[in-house]
Structures are given as structure tokens and as C-alpha cells.
Amino acid sequence: MNRFPIWKYAILVVALLVGVLYTLPNFFGEAPAVQVSSAKATVKVDAAVEQRVREALQAAGVVPDLLQLEGTSVRARFDTPDNQLKAKDVIEKALIPDPQDPAYIVALNLVSRSPAWLSAIHAAPMYLGLDLRGGVHFMLQVDMQAALTKKAESLAGDLRTTLRDKNIRHGGIAREGDNIDIRLRDAATLTAARNLITDQFPELQVAVSSEPDGMQRLRASIKPEATRKVQEQALKQNITTLHNRINELGVAEPVIQQQGLDRIIVQLPGVQDTAKAKDILGRTATLEVRMVDEGTEARAAELGRGPVPFGDEKYLDRNGQAVIVKKQVILTGENLTDAQPGFDGQTQEPTVNLTLDAKGSRIFKDITRENVGKRMAIVLFEKGKGEVVTAPVIRSEIGGGRVQISGRMTTVEANDTALLLRAGSLAAPMEIIEEFTIGPSLGADNIQRGVHSVVWGMAAIAAFMCVYYMLFGVFSTLALGVNVLLLVAILSMLQATLTLPGIAAMALALGVAIDSNVLINERIREELRAGAAPQAAIAAGYERAWSTILDSNVTTLIAGLALLAFGTGPVRGFAVVHCIGILTSMFSAVFFSRGLVNLWYGRKKKLKSVAIGQVWKPEDTSGIRSVAARGDQ
């Protein structure tokens, strides 16, 4: 009765084999490496780049252990950090002729030391969380209200232009929150304006009301589906912008993810210079190009001698001088594709060179044609506060989307401005609402602590099981070992992120998994105590324990799934390992240990005893008899 058919053993062997293969990469450790990836969408990292890296390294006499193209990056592995640093310099020199405009990112990284054949079957080590490898974690909240307000503002501007083009006279357009109010004199213009909006502004819906002074008011608001779209786009653009900003940091494997509807998670493993990272990320800036109001009232306001005129706003420039700009936004950071510092060919003055996209170029051409001799301001908004980065005079019509800003700048200022403009095109402001920094030494400590907990805990359990249950204890211990193996293999296969709570969950899973084996062993002892033959006792023990094991594991799994569904961050890391651990424990504690027992005892037909430790039988059995006898009558 205690025999498995061949196919069951086959399953066990296959599971073990797969387990060993996928667990293996975790033991090779990590080696210092240099990673080359693309800094621009137009630049591809391919075999040609790999070849260039190889030649550059050869020329410099730095021999990598391994050099290969992985997905969209080239990785070169080295034996010592010294060679790694040397190689980074060499590769940077070879691939990036102009440090101001890098086409590639050359970053220091750690890669697995596992051999190529393991990588070929996609066996990779577990991905370590930030708490184990060190680095920075940020959660950013995107201010969606600001994105909507901005959209409404730009729609109001468009409306104004369109109404003027169509010669529809209105008594003022104003933005009220996310709504745009248009005052109109009579019913005819009202209808005209209304038709215009329905035809040309599909994002808007309109409502009409009368004003106390006899005017008609048209209130245009953004439709719900358009609102959603604005928010989605804002989030997407912010993520793209963050990518660009982080590229400047040269981080090897940054994680930038959307979380929920309005949050972004950024993880920068291995980043040591956290201040710089925070500085670049925390610069939650949005960019707007507006005209400077140069009327007399505005001039007075600029000098602090009068109120800010209606429809204008007052911002300070970097020197603290006030600039009065119109509320209407001409361009936003969305239309800016690039900003680079440079020098004017004639005056040798430092300049900032901007490149605009097609839409931006068109608008810019119109605006500059109409406003030669006037000033425009580039305003940078950080956390709701605007600052005029620069307010140059328009000298001539500028077409083609290439804009040069010059005058009153030092080289450093030009560099700073360019960086701000380049990185600053966020669709909506963001705020850091959660942040962890874990030093690299703490990460290494955490790994060590986690591993120690698991190893010592397991050793204690194994020692006890072997002494108490003898051979069956050995089987249980082996099953526990297989459980760890499978758990690590599955986590590696899924490329799940292992965190310290994850290791804790692993330890706990093992502590709970032994429960199944204790249940089985106790049951077998009970059967033996009741006088069953050894083979029958083993079979009955496993069979009867199974329903209990199933019930108790399902209840534990329910708790795990609830944690998985509602937990975030560390709780989630815990829950993933917890749930997988329960599943693997059912396999190893019941199926695998049974396989071992069957292999050992299954063929012995006249089995006299099993090594499951001493089975104590009460000498005076009258007490039990009385109970059992009553039950069995």
C-alpha cells in the first residue's frame, strides 16, 4: 500500500531538478560590472555597441570576465571594483565624445556571477529589495488638480483665440477653478459661441445661465472622460520626465512605476549620493512660456508702485526682481523637446538653446512674429511657486523651432538653466510623500541577519525532529529542505523582489510547514499505539492527517491572500513569500515526504517496526478502554 507509481516519483525528481536549477544562481553572488544603456530614444544599444565596448576595453588592457548584450544594455563583468572603475572611464571615453550630450548611460552595477548556461534557461537570482541591497525609494504624489487647472487655463486661452478669429464678441473669459466662464451680450452670440465650442472643443461641455446684469454666461467645463485622459497623460508624462531625470543620475536599474491612479514609485538601487538623487527628483518643476506685460500699469506694478493689472501675475526672477507676466500660457514644458547650453557664435556669450516640437514651433513662430521687441518669460513652477528663469527680448521672428536664449548669463547659469528646462517638463507638480534611504552596509547586514535567522531556526527544528521522530524526523527535515529549495526556486523564477520581511516570511513559512510533518508523524504514532501494523499505520497516518493539513493551510492562505490584496510595500513582500511558502509546504511536507517514506519502507513486505521514535503505550489501558469501549459499542 505504500508504493508510488513511477510517474509520481518522476514528478518528484523533475520538481527537485527544476528547484535546484533555479535556486542555483542565488549562490554565485554578484560581481562588479559596468552597464551601458541608451540615454536617448533614438539611440539603440546593439551588437555594434557591444563591439565598440569590447575594442575600447581591449585597447585599454582591461579584460572583462564576461561581456554580453542583454536586452537593451551591454554588460561587462569584472573581477575587482578597481577594474570596474577603470573600465567605466574607458567606456565613457570611447562612447561619449561630448559629455554635455551623452548618447549612452555608463553606470556601475552588480551582476550575477552565475554561468552563461544558467542565464540561457532564464535562471536568475532573486531580485533583492532596497532594504537588502541599499538604495533610495521614493513615492511621489502627482497633483492631479493642478494638471486639470492647467488644462483649463490652456483651453481658456485657445477659446479666446478662436472666438477672436470667428469674430464672436464676448464680455470676458475667465477660468473659475476647472471651469471656463464666458460672458456674452445677447442670445445670438451665445448660440454662436456655443456652436463653436461644440464643434471645435470636443473636450468641453457647456451650460448656460443668466447673470444679474442681463448678460448671458456660458460655463464650459471639461468632460469627465477628458478629465480622465488629462490625468492619465499627466501621469504618463511625469513618468517619462522622471526617466529622463534619473538617466542623468546614471543609475543601473532604476524602477519607475505607476501606483494607483496618481502615484509614482521610484527606486534607485545602489545609489549612494542620495542628496543628489533627492535634489534631481524633488525638483518638481513645471515650465511655462508666457508674455511679459509691458503696459504702463504693469511697469508700475513691476516697480512696486501699483497693483498687478487684471489678467496678469507677478513673479520674481532669480535676482529677486519682479516681472509682470500675462496669465495666458503660450507654451508649456510639453512642447519643449530639448534644452542645451552653448555659446553664441558671434558674441561668445553663453546661451541656452531650446528645441521645440512641431506644435510648439508653430505657436512660437506666430507669437514671435507678432511680438518683436517685446519680452517673453520662461516661468518655472516648483511646488506651486513660480520663478522666472529668464525673460529675454524677442529680437526677430523665430521659425523652425530652434530658439537661442542669450544675454546676462554666466556659463554655470546657462548650464543650470538648460538642465532645469530639460528636466523640468512635468505635466503636473509632484510631491514626495514617502521616502526611504538604506545605506549599503545596512543592506548587507540585513541579508546576513535574515539568512542567519532562517539557518539557525531550521537547524534547531531539524535537530529536534531527528531526535524525536528518528528516521521520520530525518524525512521531515529533508522535506523542509526541499521546501526551502522550491520556495527560493519559485521566487527566483517569478523574479519576485526579496525584502527583509520576505525573509521573515520565509522563516515563518518553514516554522509553520513543520506543522504538517508533526501532524503526520503524530498520527502514525497514534495508529501504531492503537495496534495497527506498521505499513497500515503509515498509510492511515498520511491519509488522516491530510484533511487537517489542508484545512489549516487554507485558513493560513486566506490570511496571506488578504495581506497580498490590501498590503503595500513591506507587507506585500511578506505576503508574496508567505503564500508561495504555504503552497510549496503542502507539496514538500505531504507529497515529497511520503515519497521518501515509500521509497524506504514501501518495498518491505514484512515490516516489523518503523523508526519513528519510541511509541509509548499506557500500561494501564483501562482508562482508554472505558472511553473507547463506550464509543465502539
Added chain:
Amino acid sequence: MEFFRIKKDIPFMKYALVLNAISFITFALAVFFLVTRGLHLSVEFTGGTVMEVAYQQTADIAKVRETVAGLGYKDVIVQNFGTSRDVMIRLPVQQGVTSAQQSEQVLSALKAQDAEVNLRRTEFVGPQVGDELVHGGLMALGMVVLGIVIYLAFRFEWKFGVAAIIANLHDVVIILGFFAFFQWEFSLSVLAGVLAVLGYSVNESVVIFDRIREAFRRFRKLSTREVIDHAITSTMSRTIITHASTEAMVLSMFFFGGPSLHYFALALTIGILFGIYSSVFVAAAIAMWLGVKREDLVKTSRSEGDPNDPNAGAVV
């Protein structure tokens, strides 16, 4: 080796009232401390900044506290963390100052005092995150409770489901009570531990319920009370050994896992101890008082328990 040589079923249910009274008093105390003292919530829930710094030599806590207080922060907590060289500094959320500025300001002040100081970790959580965590935690708790009651009602009987949940929720409250009484820091990983305990100790009740069901089937003449006593007695050995094994693992985390796992392991330890108590003494008694009967569990009377079955003999 055999630890448990029990000759007769121990009449646990005779003492059900006393045992439950003890349980209830502990529970009431836990609620009392939760209400009067409250939980010492970690920065993940309250929002604020935590910094961990390491010194080369034993850190002078008083001096660090003075330095940080000198920067104008109120309600700053400065304490040793793990070893005497590691210091944890906790700052409340401050309007208008970013976490980056906060931690840099503090670090530079500490550096001015002792250049050897080394930043190990910072953590900043905005106030809006905390509320969501509480919400998520309560939702998870609700789902666990509901899921377990439904599963047990389906596998056993609703009375068992309710009894198990009451017994184990009382464990959770007692763990929280301990955290409130000692003002241990309640962090996200402790929350995970507490919820895991809920699943884990229900598991304990399930093992006993399973035995009760089996005993109802086998011994038809026994009263409910005797059946429960028998079930508890016969699972005793397994209960102690399993929990000792799990506890060995938890203790290993407690001693080797470092400060991050310290309170997690502590929560589990309390959970395991009270889990045993509540499963053995509380859950079964509640099920008994809810009036669980043979008919609830034994649907088909003859076929299930064959009196001629050789394995259905005496069981201790």
C-alpha cells in the same frame, strides 16, 4: 522519545469557565491599555522622518538629543537601536520643510559634533500615506475574518467558524494590548506579523475541530463535552511540538534577525503563546456554548464510522 504520556482524557471543559474568565480578563486589560495608552505607531503610520545613524564608538544619546533639539524640533525621539553605537532619531512632519532638508540639516549638525557619524538609513512618510495604511490594514483584517468564517462554515459548521474567529481575534487584541502596554513600536512588519498570527492560530483551532468531528463520528456514546476533551487531549502532543518548532524559528529571528525583525518576532511569540491558549481553551469552549452537536457534523451516521474498522480502536 515521547513527551506526552497521558493516560486519560483531561477534562479541560470542566474548567472552561475559569479558563475563559482568565482569557476575558486578559482581553479586557488589553483593550484598557489600548484605549488609555494607545499604540506607539511607527513613522509609516504617523508620517514623519526617521534617521538611523551609526557612530564609531558608543553614542552619547543625551548629546545627540540636545543637538537635534537645538535645531528647533519638538517631540524628537532619540534612542539606541540595536547596538549602543546605532542611534535612531525620529522627527515629526514639519510644514514647509522637505524631508531631504530635514535629514541633511540633522546630519550636518551631528557631523559638526562628531565627524565619525555615518547615515545608515532615512525614512520619510507623508501624513496622507498613514491613513491609507490603516484603511488597508483594517480591510485586510476584515477579509481574513470573513474568509475564515466562510471557509470553516463550509468545511465544518458555522458555530466553529464563529468560535475560531472570536478566539483568534482575541489573540490579536491581546498582542495589540502588549504593544500598547510596553509602548513597543508598531510598524508595518508587525502588522503583517499580527495578521499572519491570525491565520496561524486559526490553523490551530482547525486541527482541534478536525479532531472533534472525527471523535463525534467514532465515539457515538460520548457527550459533546467528552468529545471535546478527547479531541484536545489527543492533539496535545502535536500542539506543543508544532508550536515549539515554530517558536524556535521565531526565536531565531528574534536573536539573529536584528532590530528590524525584533518586534515582528515579539508579536509572533505572543501570538503563538496566546494562540495555543485560545485555540485549546477558548475556541472549543465557545463552540460548546454555541451548542455544537453531533448532528451538526456527522451527516451520514453509519457509513462514516465503521465500528469494525481495526484502526478505529482506542485513541489517546
